[in-house]
Amino acid sequence: MIKLSHLPSILVGMRFALAPLLVFDALDHKTSFWFIIGYVIAVLSDIFDGIIARRLKVSTPQLRQADSWADICLYLCVAISTWLVYPQVIIDFQVPLLSAIAIQLTLFAISLIKFKKFPSFHTYTAKSWGLTLLAATIGLFGFSYANTLWFAIVLCWLNSLEEIVMTLLLPTWQCDILSIFHAVELRKVLMHSSSSQDGV
Template sequence: MNTQKVPFFVERIPSILVGIRVAIAPLLVLDALDHDTTIWFVVGYIIAILSDIFDGIIARRLGVSTVELRQADSWADIFLFICLAISTWLVYPHVLRDFKTPLFLALAAQLILFTISLIKFKKLPSFHTYTAKIWGLMLLIATVSLFGFDYDKPLWLAIVLCWINSTEEIAMTLLLPEWKCDVLSIFHALNLRRDLPQ
């Protein structure tokens, strides 16, 4: 068995990737301040999403996937999406007006999820479900489509996936007797509920 300790710099890679996402997020807003964006907006967002994909993969491979790291990952995601929303408002306010009702419902679903989790567990959710991953990828497609090609139709699917993910995670939060991170689906939550003391 290989028990060689992972070098300190290597085990910090997942944290560095989370930090890269946090650093990129305000740069998106900075690029959008003049109500237009450059190619670097799309490049930066793609890099941010790639960091989101690989931080968890690398952390699990290195055996350094801690609760603190996964919570930091969730906070970085929230910060990135807030900066993306601000950038969209600066550059494409008409898109937000056109999608105002479904976007409001998606935001309301997320706020309901956060509220239930804070009331029940005193923590924000950090499930990293399959539906969240699919939603994130669809949001990437919608963002590249909008900021790269002025095409907003993929936003519909991103919003629907947000509803699906929020509904699933609300149900998971209500099901689980204690806070857990990295619960991949409601089926995993049901299995955890059976195994955890009630």
């Protein structure tokens, strides 16, 4: 019998499993109705795994990092699927898409250099970015409409810039920091704690 405390891990694992199935559906250069269904289920798993983990008090750094890797896997598979089905969209948006990739890689590089770990903040802007990606993916694969990609690209930049600043601000690696304002307050607490220990 599955323990309730294992549910967040199961949801993360489900996202890892669903991601390559999206690519499989797109291999013939078109997608079925199940592509949208699978993607929506994956996004819902992303929304609820964190909520459930916090409610059950099982939100560990390891789980949140796995959650971040599942997100990367999902959106990489969506990008591959887009190239297979809508290559012209990738070509038309190549400059803004490359800029979004560049700012994300910059964030990853700064976090790896400073903390030897990938970022896992799960900020409000990250959640907003996820919703715009949902709208963009449904718009493209459901209605062949690409312009909603602009919202996702703008939110990617806002989220990445916020998390870069947060990474530079915080003295130690942290997960589940909801915004730059929370990061500033946490920095004050951590610096005060550090100075108090040094004074002992």
